[in-house]
Amino acid sequence: MSEAHGGYYVPHGxxxxxxGSIGLTALLVGVANFLNGWNAGExxxxxxFAIILFMMFGWFGTVIRESESGMYDEQVDxxxxxxxxxxxFSEVMFFAAFFGALFYARIYSVPWLGGGDPGTNEFLWxxxxxxxxxxxxxxxxxxxxxIGAWGIPAINTLLLLSSGVTVTFAHWALKKNQRTPLVxxxxxxxxxxxxxxxxxxxxxxxxYHELNLTLGSGIYGSTFFMLTGFHGFHVTIGxxxxxxxxxxxxxxxxxxxxxxxxxxxxxxxxxxxVVWLGLFIFVYIL
Amino acid sequence: xxxxxxxxxxxxxxxxxxxxxWVTTTNHKDIGTLYLLFSLLxxxxxxxMAMVIRAELFEPGLQFVEPQFFNSMTTMHALIMIFGAxxxxxxxxxxxLIPMMIGAPDMALPRMNNWSFWILPFAFAILLxxxxxxxxxxxxxxxxxxxxVMQTGNAFPFLIFSVHLMGISSIMGAINVIxxxxxMRAPGMTMMKMPLFVWTWLITAYLLIATMPVxxxxxTMLLTDRFFDTSFFNAAGGGDPVMFQHIFWFFGHxxxxxxxxxxxxxxxxxxxxxxxxxxxxxSSMVYATASIAFLSFIVWAHHMFTVGMPLTGxxxxxxxxxxxxxxxxxxxxxxxxxxxRGAMTFETPMLFAIGFVIMFTIGxxxxxxxxxxxxxxQYHDTYFVVAHFHYVLVTGAVFAIMGACYYWIPKWTGHMYxxxxxxxxxxxxxxxxxxxxxxxxxxGLAGMPRRIPDYSVQFAGFNEISSIGGFAFGLTQLLFVxxxxxxxxxxxxxxxxxxxxxxxxxxxxPSPPPYHSFxxxxxxx
Numbered sequence: 146m147s148e149a150h151g152g153y154y155v156p157h158g159x160x161x162x163x164x165g166s167i168g169l170t171a172l173l174v175g176v177a178n179f180l181n182g183w184n185a186g187e188x189x190x191x192x193x194f195a196i197i198l199f200m201m202f203g204w205f206g207t208v209i210r211e212s213e214s215g216m217y218d219e220q221v222d223x224x225x226x227x228x229x230x231x232x233x234f235s236e237v238m239f240f241a242a243f244f245g246a247l248f249y250a251r252i253y254s255v256p257w258l259g260g261g262d263p264g265t266n267e268f269l270w271x272x273x274x275x276x277x278x279x280x281x282x283x284x285x286x287x288x289x290x291x292i293g294a295w296g297i298p299a300i301n302t303l304l305l306l307s308s309g310v311t312v313t314f315a316h317w318a319l320k321k322n323q324r325t326p327l328v329x330x331x332x333x334x335x336x337x338x339x340x341x342x343x344x345x346x347x348x349x350x351x352x353y354h355e356l357n358l359t360l361g362s363g364i365y366g367s368t369f370f371m372l373t374g375f376h377g378f379h380v381t382i383g384x385x386x387x388x389x390x391x392x393x394x395x396x397x398x399x400x401x402x403x404x405x406x407x408x409x410x411x412x413x414x415x416x417x418x419v420v421w422l423g424l425f426i427f428v429y430i431l
Numbered sequence: 432x433x434x435x436x437x438x439x440x441x442x443x444x445x446x447x448x449x450x451x452x453w454v455t456t457t458n459h460k461d462i463g464t465l466y467l468l469f470s471l472l473x474x475x476x477x478x479x480m481a482m483v484i485r486a487e488l489f490e491p492g493l494q495f496v497e498p499q500f501f502n503s504m505t506t507m508h509a510l511i512m513i514f515g516a517x518x519x520x521x522x523x524x525x526x527x528l529i530p531m532m533i534g535a536p537d538m539a540l541p542r543m544n545n546w547s548f549w550i551l552p553f554a555f556a557i558l559l560x561x562x563x564x565x566x567x568x569x570x571x572x573x574x575x576x577x578x579x580v581m582q583t584g585n586a587f588p589f590l591i592f593s594v595h596l597m598g599i600s601s602i603m604g605a606i607n608v609i610x611x612x613x614x615m616r617a618p619g620m621t622m623m624k625m626p627l628f629v630w631t632w633l634i635t636a637y638l639l640i641a642t643m644p645v646x647x648x649x650x651t652m653l654l655t656d657r658f659f660d661t662s663f664f665n666a667a668g669g670g671d672p673v674m675f676q677h678i679f680w681f682f683g684h685x686x687x688x689x690x691x692x693x694x695x696x697x698x699x700x701x702x703x704x705x706x707x708x709x710x711x712x713x714s715s716m717v718y719a720t721a722s723i724a725f726l727s728f729i730v731w732a733h734h735m736f737t738v739g740m741p742l743t744g745x746x747x748x749x750x751x752x753x754x755x756x757x758x759x760x761x762x763x764x765x766x767x768x769x770x771x772r773g774a775m776t777f778e779t780p781m782l783f784a785i786g787f788v789i790m791f792t793i794g795x796x797x798x799x800x801x802x803x804x805x806x807x808x809q810y811h812d813t814y815f816v817v818a819h820f821h822y823v824l825v826t827g828a829v830f831a832i833m834g835a836c837y838y839w840i841p842k843w844t845g846h847m848y849x850x851x852x853x854x855x856x857x858x859x860x861x862x863x864x865x866x867x868x869x870x871x872x873x874x875g876l877a878g879m880p881r882r883i884p885d886y887s888v889q890f891a892g893f894n895e896i897s898s899i900g901g902f903a904f905g906l907t908q909l910l911f912v913x914x915x916x917x918x919x920x921x922x923x924x925x926x927x928x929x930x931x932x933x934x935x936x937x938x939x940x941p942s943p944p945p946y947h948s949f950x951x952x953x954x955x956x
Contacts, residue, residue: 153615155537155947158447158455162546170553177588204542221613224539229611235602235644241646242678246663254671269666283667286660357895361660364669372654390683 154216168196185237205389212406213398222405223357227314229409233416236379240420243375247368247427255364258282280363289366290356294429297348301341302425308337309418312387312411322401324394331391334414338384345377372428376420383417386410454549457541458946459526464843465548466523467836471912473555474829475513479906480508485867485901487884488506488894501884502570503562509573513690514597515555516852517824520832521693522604522686527630527843529608531937531944532626534617534953536831539610547604554596561586572882574679575650577664581657591654598643605639608632617936619955623714626935630717631696634724638685638692641728646682649675673738680731688727690824692720694791694831695762698784701838702766706773707932712765719758719765726755736807745804752802756795763792778930779853783834786861787827796824812882815875821868830860833911834912840915841924841929845943846922852914859907 172193179186211217217225253261259275260266266273270282278291315330347371352358360370390410391398398414399407447455453465483504487495498502526544530537538544561568566584569575573707575590583590612625612633654674655661662668664675695716703710710716732740732748740748766788775781797819801807810816833856841847870893875881879890886894925942936953937944 153536156457159457159542159545160455162542162549163454166549166553169550170557173592173596174557174589177592180588181585207889223614224610227613228543228606229541231606231609232602235606235640238641239644239648242645242652242681243680245645245673245678246648247650249671249674249677250669252622254666254674255669257671258666258669279577279669281662281667281669283665285662285665285668315928359660360655361662363662365857366662367652367655367663367668367670371661426945 154211154218154221156211159204159207161200161207163202164196165200168193168200169385171196196274201219209393209398209406222403225405225409229405229412233412236416237420240372240375240423243368243372244423244427250364250368255279255281278365280365283363286359286362286366287357289358289362291358291365291369292348292352292356292429294425297344298425298429299342302421303346304337304341304411305418305421308334308341309415311337312414316407316411319394319399319404319407320401324397328391329395331394335384335391338380338387338414342377342380342384344381345373369428372424375416376424379417379420383410383414386413455545457537457545457546459530459538459541459948460843460944460946462538462544462548463523463526463528464517466526466551469551470516470520470523470832471547471915473511473519474908475912476559477508477511477516478908479711480504480511481901482905484508485898488816488886489898490895491886491888491891493885496884498884499753501566502572502882503568505882506569506571506573507558507562510558510569511555512824513573513686514556514594515551517690518601518830519548519551521632521635521690522601522608524628524693524697524832524835524839525604525608528839528937529611529629529632529690530615531940532935532946533612533615533620534936534949534955535615536947536949538607539615540607543603544607546602547607550596550600550603554593554600557589557596558593564589568934574676574683575653576679577653577656577675580653587657588654591650594650595647598647601643603640605636606716607645608636609640612636617640617952617955620936622953623717626696627699627710627713627716627720628693628720631692631699631720634720635689635692636726636728638689640831642682642685642689645678648673648688648812649678649682652678676735676738677732680734681846682726683734684726684731685727687820687823688723689711691791692724692829694787695720696830697831697838698766698787701780701784701834702769702788704838704932705778705784705889706770706932708769708773709934710765711768711771712761716765717762719761720903722758723755726751726758733802733804736804737811749802749804753799756799759795763788778837779848779850779857780834782857783830783837787830787834788855790826790830790861790865794819794824794827797822810875812880813875814871814879814881817881818868818871820877821871825868826861826864833860836915837939838895838930840918841925842937842940842942842944843886844919845925845941846918847925847929848914848918849920852917856907856910856914859910860904863900863903863907867897867904868900870894870897870900878948 170193171189175186175189175191175193178184178189224307226247241300256275257265258270259273261275273282280286280289311330311333315327315334318324318326318330318418358369387410390407393406453461456462456465483496484501487493487501495892526538529535564585568578568588569590571580571583579924580587612629616625652661652663655664656665662670664670664672666672699710699716730748730752733742733752736745736748777785797815801810801816801819837848837853874890874893874897877890879886927941928938929942930938936949936955939953940948
């Protein structure tokens with residue numbers, strides 16, 4: 146609606162946020178209705194999700210058009226960079242809550258249930274022996290086996306670490322304005338990302354069908370699936386974002402010195418990578 | 432980095448009119464106004480719930496409401512006042528003031544700014560809708576401790592999702608504040624020249640981004656424990672209900688500083704103006720704010736002294752908590768020193784600021800009492816705690832917000848408010864709020880538990896006094912609403928500087944300021 150002739154671009158009037166709010170509300174009210182077993186939950190969920198997708202296409206589309214027509218100066222670019230950085234920090238803190246739950250369970254609650262410091266063991270769960278992995282003194286979810294670190298998870302670690310390298314190669318190619326290697330390295334990154342997801346799905350199926358390891362397997366199952374699940378969700382988002390910038394690269398977007406979207410996605414991808422390393426060490430190995 | 436920021440836009444005057452102007456706006460002043468009015472509305476809704484609470488507690492026995500509904504009222508009152516009234520008021524002030532104070536045309540990310548606000552009405556519509564659901568609104572306390580909160584009826588998932596939405600809104604708002612402050616300052620506006628309100632908000636925004644996602648994680652675990660068979664807070668599965676309290680208060684304690692740091696900033700703007708002296712110890716104020724923010728991350732378990740922690744934990748959290756008194760003391764000292772030998776006048780904003788310094792300090796002292804683990808065993812979950820946090824939140828945060836409204840409303844609207852009515856509002860509020868909350872100290876020390884609709888007869892006298900103060904305080908706030916709308920509609924024309932002793936970039940702009948605050952960045956010497 147407004148035009149910039151150099152200078153900080155301040156957009157005027159936007160309908161996307163209110164569309165997004167309606168979409169989010171429909172989605173969440175839909176999920177809540179569904180969980181309460183009420184009617185119309187599913188319909189609201191689907192509608193909300195569709196509205197959110199529509200909003201994302203519209204909002205990001207507007208920003209991409211503005212960016213490509215040169216409305217964003219260096220200062221706007223810096224705003225985006227700071228914004229993305231702090232957004233990733235907020236994501237780190239979201240994962241911190243679940244890592245915190247894992248550490249708390251392993252260091253405090255499980256040992257205490259097994260007769261550690263406060264001694265509740267004598268009154269509540271006499272005879273329970275602290276160990277890890279565990280589904281607790283109530284044997285919640287029944288006997289289960291865990292997934293070893295050195296099978297699929299190790300392969301997945303390699304995949305994600307390599308994808309961090311390939312996305313860097315793509316960035317170098319972009320900085321030298323070599324378009325074909327840029328697209329090819331991005332394609333490799335996307336392929337590695339989706340392969341990771343495929344293996345993760347296989348691992349989940351294996352856990353559910355053969356190991357009896359489920360979300361309901363006590364504190365081990367809870368922390369295992371919530372951590373790896375939220376990570377997998379973030380990998381999905383990251384892989385979709387990588388696909389978008391790959392398509393944009395194919396259309397000729399980005400220049401060697403003006404490509405915030407590329408870098409933002411690359412940062413996000415590295416963040417997902419680092420979270421995985423934490424998972425690999427604390428969930429799978431230790 | 433401070434950069435010369437210029438903005439140009441061709442279609443300056445073309446905004447949609449009527450309702451859609453407010454729905455689609457990306458302007459920091461429009462969004463600030465939306466936040467402030469929303470906050471005022473929520474203040475009235477939450478206040479009405481407080482009136483229900485005080486009416487029921489006017490005398491022993493059950494008079495007006497069912498115990499379940501009473502508990503819903505305390506829970507909803509807290510959620511609405513914290514997330515719906517105080518936080519949006521501060522974000523509204525940040526929106527209005529930060530770009531003007533640092534010489535920027537607008538907030539750094541204007542579209543996202545719109546979204547931060549427009550999530551809130553939906554979040555609170557969801558939360559308030561739970562009042563009409565089977566099983567009633569959430570009644571387990573705003574802290575949502577399991578296993579009690581698991582007994583919430585159909586409202587449960589709505590509670591969780593409304594908290595998620597509030598979190599999304601706060602995080603986006605906070606990111607916008609940080610980016611604006613680091614990237615949009617006018618040339619010469621170095622960090623250590625920024626007004627203290629900007630500094631306190633920068634640090635608050637950091638706290639928000641660091642803690643709101645943790646709250647989101649905590650309530651997500653509640654949701655999965657209830658609906659998806661997880662055992663985070665179930666000891667039979669190896670989890671621990673106390674773990675929720677740890678995660679919650681890791682968010683919750685920084686949250687209480689989120690509710691007070693911008694108030695510190697406001698008071699640090701108002702006092703120098705009416706004492707006609709520069710703020711005493713500016714840099715120590717900045718460092719004290721940062722220290723408080725840092726300490727806020729390592730004191731959370733002082734909310735949980737009676738939960739059965741190891742002794743080492745009790746001691747660590749007790750001493751760490753007491754440390755906070757040091758930077759807070761620095762602040763109070765600086766405010767008093769700013770006034771020392773100043774040429775003081777007592778317009779309404781100054782009255783609120785002085786009221787803040789005195790009554791917030793009372794709340795600080797009762798906080799120090801609560802920080803002592805051995806005595807907290809006596810005070811825990813009594814009305815002493817209620818008195819403590821209402822002194823810091825009502826006579827602290829809310830008084831600062833009201834002071835800010837009187838201080839800047841001439842700048843926002845171009846009209847002076849009615850000084851006589853403003854002063855009347857201050858004195859009625861100050862007297863009634865003390866009648867309301869001071870007796871609650873005694874009730875708590877005598878052992879009256881919080882979150883209870885009925886009580887033993889020996890508590891009757893102080894409860895009656897407290898309720899009378901409560902009704903008076905509630906009624907007085909209608910006067911505030913009247914003054915605000917009267918000032919918006921008209922009044923004596925305000926000058927650009929408004930207050931004789933006011934310094935800072937916002938006072939160099941006309942009253943009311945132009946649509947884009949600084950289209951060309953001012954030079955700061």
